[in-house]
Amino acid sequence: MPVRRPRPRRTTAATDRAGAPPGLRRLSDYAWRLLVVAAAGYLVLVLLGRYHLITLAAFLALVITSVIRPVVDLMARLVPRPLAVLVGLLGALLVPAGLLALIGENVADQVPKLTREFQGGLDRLEDAAQGPPFHIARSTFDGLQHKVATYLSEHRSTLISTAVSGAGRVVEVATGAALAMFMSVFFLHSGDRMWRWAAEQLPAAAGDRMFRGGRVAWRTFAGYTRGIFIVAATNAVLVGIALFFLGVPLALPLTVLEFFASFVPLVGSPIAMLVASLVALAAKGPVIAIVVLLLIVVIGQIEGHLLHPIVMSWAVTTELRGPRPRSGPSPTGSP
Numbered sequence: 001m002p003v004r005r006p007r008p009r010r011t012t013a014a015t016d017r018a019g020a021p022p023g024l025r026r027l028s029d030y031a032w033r034l035l036v037v038a039a040a041g042y043l044v045l046v047l048l049g050r051y052h053l054i055t056l057a058a059f060l061a062l063v064i065t066s067v068i069r070p071v072v073d074l075m076a077r078l079v080p081r082p083l084a085v086l087v088g089l090l091g092a093l094l095v096p097a098g099l100l101a102l103i104g105e106n107v108a109d110q111v112p113k114l115t116r117e118f119q120g121g122l123d124r125l126e127d128a129a130q131g132p133p134f135h136i137a138r139s140t141f142d143g144l145q146h147k148v149a150t151y152l153s154e155h156r157s158t159l160i161s162t163a164v165s166g167a168g169r170v171v172e173v174a175t176g177a178a179l180a181m182f183m184s185v186f187f188l189h190s191g192d193r194m195w196r197w198a199a200e201q202l203p204a205a206a207g208d209r210m211f212r213g214g215r216v217a218w219r220t221f222a223g224y225t226r227g228i229f230i231v232a233a234t235n236a237v238l239v240g241i242a243l244f245f246l247g248v249p250l251a252l253p254l255t256v257l258e259f260f261a262s263f264v265p266l267v268g269s270p271i272a273m274l275v276a277s278l279v280a281l282a283a284k285g286p287v288i289a290i291v292v293l294l295l296i297v298v299i300g301q302i303e304g305h306l307l308h309p310i311v312m313s314w315a316v317t318t319e320l321r322g323p324r325p326r327s328g329p330s331p332t333g334s335p
Contacts, residue, residue, distance in 0.1 A: 057176045061183035065191065066222035067229060068092055072188050085188045089181065103253045114249050118282035125281075220316055227315030231307045232262035235269060235299060239276070242295055246288055248280045262303075269303070270296050 048055045068088045075084035130136055186194070195214055199207040240255035248254070254276045261272035273296040281289035 053172065053176050054179070057179040058183060060176070060180035061187055062221065063225055064092060064180060064184045065187040066225040068184070069188060069222070081189060085185060088188065089184065093181075099256065103256055106252050107250060110249050114279075114283065120282075124285065223316040224312065227312040228263060230311050230315065231303060232259050234307055234311075235259070235262045235303060238299055238302070239273070239295065243276060243280075243292070246280065246291060247284060248276065248288065248292065249283050250279055254279065269299065273299070 068091075071091075072081075072084045072088040075087060079087075126138065130138060196211075199210040199214070201207075202210060236255050236259035239258040240251060243251040243254055254272070257275065258269060258272040261268035264271075273292065277289045277292040277296075280292045
């Protein structure tokens with residue numbers, strides 16, 4: 001008589017092999033994957049922080065490449081690409097250098113006049129503060145000047161050491177800028193081939209996704225960078241025109257300051273305009289200074305409600321609608 005074997009116990013839909021509900025098992029799967037991703041992200045941040053100079057130089061090189069790449073591509077149609085890269089980088093160096101030289105000459109010519117106007121502005125402020133409604137005694141201003149002079153004399157060594165450490169920072173910044181320019185040469189000349197080679201090291205499916213992802217990422221980054229440059233230049237032009245018609249001295253240096261300050265979100269442009277208002281207060285009096293302060297509100301509204309929505313959407317969407325490359329994207333432009 002044959003012996004019947006016991007049937008295996010069926011697992012229901014509510015339990016798995018370990019006796020845990022399927023929902024809990026899926027949750028645990030997601031949990032350990034998130035822990036792995038978080039650990040990998042932390043290691044990447046630690047690595048980038050340890051080599052922060054190289055990281056910042058690479059980022060700056062990408063910014064330079066995104067701005068100069070269209071000009072280099074245009075010149076490469078007429079001359080060999082190495083020559084186009086050389087001309088583009090020389091232009092990127094000479095244009096800011098010439099602008100700084102022009103600013104230095106302008107400031108040197110106006111410093112004596114501005115010093116006299118600044119001293120006169122301080123005297124007018126003291127006279128106004130002594131009258132109604134403040135009624136501040138002149139001895140208060142004299143005491144304040146004495147305290148400032150005493151503080152500077154007592155902390156001279158600290159100020160000198162701070163200046164020396166700042167000089168070390170200048171050397172570090174110069175090193176990073178040189179490294180960024182060196183990396184920009186390779187990004188501009190053969191960045192597409194470098195990206196293609198990196199993607200070819202992966203399996204075919206992963207390499208294709210890397211191609212398409214790199215294309216979208218680079219075009220978005222380049223469009224955003226160029227849009228920021230357009231917004232900053234527009235802000236600087238508006239400020240320069242306003243300061244010129246108001247007769248504020250050092251209009252050109254303040255315009256350049258506004259251009260670079262516009263790259264700092266939220267606080268950069270107002271701080272630059274506050275500096276301009278202080279110059280206007282010293283040279284032209286409180287009325288012109290108040291007008292310059294009102295420009296902070298006006299330009300902020302134009303930037304936030306007009307420039308950013310129009311320019312940034314146009315720049316990013318234009319880059320994303322660019323031509324699809326035949327053999328994959330490039331992190332430094334279309335191949």
